[in-house]
Amino acid sequence: MKYRKMAPYAAVLLALAPMISVYFAHSLILHLLACIWGFLVGLLYYQYMKRQNEKERKRLLDSFQRTATATLGHHRHDWMNDLQILYGYIQLGKHDKLVHCVERIKERMNTESSISKLGIPALVFYLQSFREVNGSVHLDVEIEEGLQLGDLLDDGQAEELTDAIMDTIRAYQFTGRSSWGEILELKMSMYTEDREVVVMFEQDGNCGNAEMLRQRIEETVQGKRIKAGLTGSPQSSFELRIPC
Template identity: 55%
Template structure:
């Protein structure tokens, strides 16, 4: 989008320069030469912008591919650990611990399934690859019922909500820890309430710089369709609310 704006701006600037040349320069040959030179310069600039945009797209794609590959590797590692634990319990004939382990695996699979059905690709990718790109935060995700945000929010609202979630986690990451060496324990709950999508964040453990977190939240949540609510004086619990832009469509289909 930025590159397209730059190309349009350069085209307008070139047109103005050409008009000025035609007005002040009386020699037809000089007008043709200068106009041709400007066209060549403009063509070279457009080619450079397109090449730069293609390079940026390739770099972004490579970054996403690396993140996805590392995420799959982590999931595979987790499954291998779970299988080894199950195999150990089977060998030791510890049926009670075996049942608990299976229930824990089922719970994690249920959460992963709910995340994949949220309906917002950017949010799904962010949550599923979170551990790979945010090693200093241990995020526990809980999704109430079978929440599908793609059917409740418009595309613009979905992008704004995803950005709000990422910014909130980032705010906790840099402001919610008492020391840089510790791992932040953060729980995120998504649910639907009064035709609004609600995202609640609860930090577990010791409190960090709450004043800095409050300033951060108050600064960027003043605009847009998202409302931020402080649930306690320590800023250890926050809640984001966004009205469902497609709720009328959903109700009409019911």
């Protein structure tokens, strides 16, 4: 990445150096050669950047495919576990536990369905693949029935809200835990209130550094059309609000 940032400067220097050197030379041939040299440098730089952009695009696509594949693998593993549990309860005749298991599966299906209907592709993919990417945080998502953010927010607002949600969860991940070894239990609720989209975060248990968490969350919304604030007690509960 460091060398890629230096490439434009190197190209400009290579193109201008011969032109500057022949500026004081009153020779038509030297001026022509300098122009040809500058053209060749520009052409080579264009080819170089094209290859670099293609490599970056392929790297991002590979990363996306790996994450998507791993996410689907986790979902398949969860469904297989649930089916095995259901089959076991059926064999043992434990109908009371069978009903509880079915209700739990139904609740998870409703949550996944609500996430998929949010209407912001980047946010949907982030939430659906969260467990694969963030093993140190257990995120419990609760979404208001029928909430479709794609119909309430413009593209700019949707991008700002997605970034703010990701940065807020990251703030909890790095400042909300009392020790690096523990799994952070975090609940995120999304709903509308007073013509605003509200995203509330509630941490289960003690917060590692409440003041630092507050500062980091407030920093995430600077320059955005999003308000962040405490929701009361405990000090680790925050909400994001954006007009819709």
